[in-house]
Amino acid sequence: MATLHPRLAGDTRALGETELCWLRWMSDQRFAWLIIVPKREGLREWHHLREDEQIVLLKQVNTLAAQLETVTGAxxxxxxxxxxMVPQLHIHVIARFEGDPCWPGPVWGQGQPEPWAESDQPAWIDKLDLSVLETL
Structure with a gap:
């Protein structure tokens, strides 16, 4: 049984899961940010997945990226x-905006995260349709 890396568990919150992946969101109010983590123990690289799993992962990433773009207007x-920093394979999908705190540079290592309160979550989360991932 695969386990989630402690840093991913600490920095993100559960959104849902598919047969292949855990779906999570980064607790940082500065960005609309999804994390997709294949549930395979010891997996470090995308190309280490079986080819059929690579295709499913790609479809999930593309689907969530398109939805995130739509619901945020990125x-x-x-x-x-x-x-x-975290060797467990995980894919970041981040909505970026001209003028965001790190624009046009990368988000990694820039500024200080602004975590959401435990009882709060961003409004864009409720606009995602995770049910479409079940058909991929």
């Missing part, structure tokens, strides 16, 4: 799988 969607 100027740009950033997608990345760096893994330099």
């Amino acid at each position: 100027d740009k969607i950033n997608i990345g799988a760096l893994g330099n």
